[in-house]
Amino acid sequence: MTEKIRLPENDDDLLAECKASAFRSSGSGGQHVNVTDSAVRLVHVPTGLTITSQKERSQYLNKRECLKKLRNMVEKLNYRKPKRVPTKMPRSVKNNNLAKKAQHSQKKSLRSRPSRDE
Numbered sequence: 001m002t003e004k005i006r007l008p009e010n011d012d013d014l015l016a017e018c019k020a021s022a023f024r025s026s027g028s029g030g031q032h033v034n035v036t037d038s039a040v041r042l043v044h045v046p047t048g049l050t051i052t053s054q055k056e057r058s059q060y061l062n063k064r065e066c067l068k069k070l071r072n073m074v075e076k077l078n079y080r081k082p083k084r085v086p087t088k089m090p091r092s093v094k095n096n097n098l099a100k101k102a103q104h105s106q107k108k109s110l111r112s113r114p115s116r117d118e
Contacts, residue, residue, distance in 0.1 A: 004078045005047055011067050018070075019043045020063060025054035032057065042066040049073060 008014045025039040039054035040062040051073065053065040 005074045007071060007074055011064070014067060014070070015063070017045055019045060022059055027054075038062060040066050042070060044070060047074070
């Protein structure tokens, strides 16, 4: 199994591990979007994960958003399902269930109409 990805707690240390580049946002947003390089692309060098954000008008806020996205993505990648422990039904419980089933069957058989022979 692969080992977990470890990230620094401090955002500045995490940013030091990444390559940050700015580019122009795409999509709607008017004249401001077409003029400023506010969108940010972060590449986490140790893992090769790439995160982009063009949500805000500020490059600084987009960097913070990218760091949040990176932490969330690493958290999802690090998640491992807990190992399932199979359980076995005790024999006494099986016997009780069979007894209840037989009793219910007996009740249902008494509901039927008597045959003509009797």
